[in-house]
Amino acid sequence: MISIKDCTIQAGKFKISDINIEIPTGGYGILMGKTGSGKTTILEALCGLRKVSAGTISINGQDITKKRPAERNIGFLPQDIALFDHMSVYEHIAFGMRIQKWDKKVIDSRVHELADQLQINHLLERKPAGLSGGEKQRTAMGRALAVRPQVLCLDEPLSTLDDDTHEDVINLIKAVTQENQVTTLHITHRKSEASLLGDHFFELSEGRIIQNKESFL
Numbered sequence: 001m002i003s004i005k006d007c008t009i010q011a012g013k014f015k016i017s018d019i020n021i022e023i024p025t026g027g028y029g030i031l032m033g034k035t036g037s038g039k040t041t042i043l044e045a046l047c048g049l050r051k052v053s054a055g056t057i058s059i060n061g062q063d064i065t066k067k068r069p070a071e072r073n074i075g076f077l078p079q080d081i082a083l084f085d086h087m088s089v090y091e092h093i094a095f096g097m098r099i100q101k102w103d104k105k106v107i108d109s110r111v112h113e114l115a116d117q118l119q120i121n122h123l124l125e126r127k128p129a130g131l132s133g134g135e136k137q138r139t140a141m142g143r144a145l146a147v148r149p150q151v152l153c154l155d156e157p158l159s160t161l162d163d164d165t166h167e168d169v170i171n172l173i174k175a176v177t178q179e180n181q182v183t184t185l186h187i188t189h190r191k192s193e194a195s196l197l198g199d200h201f202f203e204l205s206e207g208r209i210i211q212n213k214e215s216f217l
């Protein structure tokens with residue numbers, strides 16, 4: 001379960017208070033709201049990239065408010081995807097597991113398992129230059145999911161895709177998040193994306209979180 005409780009988060013002069021978001025284990029939370037309303041700021045606080053000055057953040061009942069990003073067991077797909085030019089698709093997916101010093105054979109088998117799920121087997125030796133937008137998204141998704149995080153944070157992961165690719169990747173995200181049993185918080189501006197993927201819906205409006213029962217925000 002993701003629980004953001006009574007949090008105050010600041011980014012420069014920008015500040016949001018009394019932020020409350022709760023998503024049960026295995027749930028898929030959608031966060032919407034106007035541009036500049038603070039959605040990324042909330043996601044960054046959850047991932048540990050931004051401090052909270054009040055309130056608590058916990059995952060599966062464990063208080064992680066003061067933990068470093070690497071200790072939180074959260075997979076993060078940032079808005080700009082942020083792939084590394086010099087690394088192959090294989091190396092991207094293996095990245096977190098190598099840092100955590102997983103056994104080589106286990107890394108190899110996990111890379112192939114995810115590449116299968118994400119349908120990027122044929123791209124494992126390629127570098128990001130020349131990959132399509134959808135292929136880059138899948139690679140970043142593989143990197144985010146590799147170490148079996150409890151929580152996945154997606155910041156507008158599909159914003160650069162055309163309508164057909166968009167639908168393909170939505171179906172893929174749905175399948176992959178279910179297969180990997182992660183609790184997800186996903187920022188999007190698209191209502192269709194929200195209703196196809198989400199089961200918990202939050203809107204950030206004038207600094208307040210409103211929880212909606214349905215996806216039509």
Ligand SMILES: Nc1ncnc2c1ncn2[C@@H]1O[C@H](COP(=O)(O)OP(=O)(O)OP(=O)(O)O)[C@@H](O)[C@H]1O
Pocket residue numbers: 011012013014033034035036037038039040041042
């Ligand atoms: N480091 C910073 N210093 C000053 N202001 C910041 C900083 N980071 C973010 N902000 C401001 O905080 C506000 C919220 O930004 P944030 O990126 O969280 O919005 P958002 O809802 O994700 O927007 P978008 O939908 O456009 O991605 C913006 O006004 C932004 O300029």
